[in-house]
Amino acid sequence: MKQLKRLDAIPRDPYQRALKSRLRHIALSEDAFNELRRTQQDHVVIEDAGLLIAQPYQGAIGLQYAFPNSDQFARHFPTMFSRLLPALTIEEAPMGIRLRHTDAASRPYVEPVLRAHAFEMMRDWIRMELAELPPSGGPEDHIAAGGEAGAFTLREARTDDAEAIVEVESVAFSMSWLTPDVVRRSVEEGPVFRVLEDVSSGRAVGFLRLRTDLPSEGYVSDIALHPEYQRRGLGEAMMRWALARFREDGLRCAALTVTSDNGPGIALYRKLGFTAAETGIDYHRPIDEDEVRQVLEKNRASRITVRTRY
Structure with a gap:
């Protein structure tokens, strides 16, 4: 008799669901997440397809995220980020938006999406403990x-x-x-x-x-x-x-x-x-619209250069 594989139920709580997502970077504790939802509701975007969190910290926004896989990230990040962006101001985050990515296998799928939204590579790093x-x-x-x-x-x-x-x-x-x-x-x-x-x-x-x-x-x-x-x-x-x-x-x-x-x-x-x-890799995106346009132009130019070279 063929044994059926047990499928764990997907948690209804967004934080617990995020922790089970394959593609994620969540640095907030559950208590801190709930506090941010309570005090700055427009800094959190929750959908069945994923989660985005904009955490203000020391002059920057740490953009935390959770998606089931890279395909869902590519499909839903653009609209979710567009919902989040109006709440983020230069006054709150003069150092812009930072996103940390640690899943090397998904980088070829994630990075083009980020570049299309004015993110650029900031540094590649090693966490040491x-x-x-x-x-x-x-x-x-x-x-x-x-x-x-x-x-x-x-x-x-x-x-x-x-x-x-x-x-x-x-x-x-x-x-x-x-x-x-x-x-x-x-x-x-x-x-x-x-x-x-x-x-x-x-x-x-x-x-x-x-x-x-x-x-x-x-x-x-x-x-x-x-x-x-x-x-x-x-x-x-x-x-x-x-x-x-x-x-x-x-x-x-x-x-x-x-x-x-x-x-x-x-x-x-x-x-x-x-x-x-x-x-992992840290990506950075400015908030100032003039700087955003400059990054987008640079990203488009580098993409053309790569295509011409190959």
Whole structure:
């Protein structure tokens, strides 16, 4: 007798249904999802075919999604995104919209849809995790590194540090998304935001931004160091400060994402005990209509170039 395969019932609750979707990136907890539905209903689009969530966070919109498969994504993302878009403003998200994709197999089907809606590739990344925080005392704000590094202090960021922080990021990374207004807002909102200051000159030469609001995990949102001050042990000192801060806040583990081509950064995190856990791609879309048109023109031009080449 042929045995029938049991089919699990599809949950009626949209959040639980999303967690069972094959193509998804859902970072919100169920409580946070329900709170967003209650307070910003226009930031959530729910259909039988899928789910879109626009989560405001530190000057950007994190676009989270869930679809049964890439075919359903291609069919329904355009109309669902069109419903969501009017609620998203530059004032709320001056850094635009970010979407994280982790299913490599579906990229050939998903990326053309995103490009048609003015998304462009931002970076490919590796998520690295530290399963257990090391034992330590409290985080020490004063950092004395060896050699010619001198003395530095890792102090709380102020709104008047905004220009210096943007400058550090712009010279430390090939692609920079921070603006002074975004930095000032981030400082005022109150996440752990620290500036590495050269004591001798008073110059801001690096910064560190942490999330400590997750249930058990500390997350390193940003760490940057001016190239003139790299290879002096300062990056490692900042990371050790972050891990000590996580432990002080009662957290048990830590995580971060690093661009795939950042060899020195990956080596440092491995030295501290981090291991690779996941890979993916971040996409970015502006909200300003002029910028949207520029991205669409660039995307169309690159598609023509590819077709001509082959």
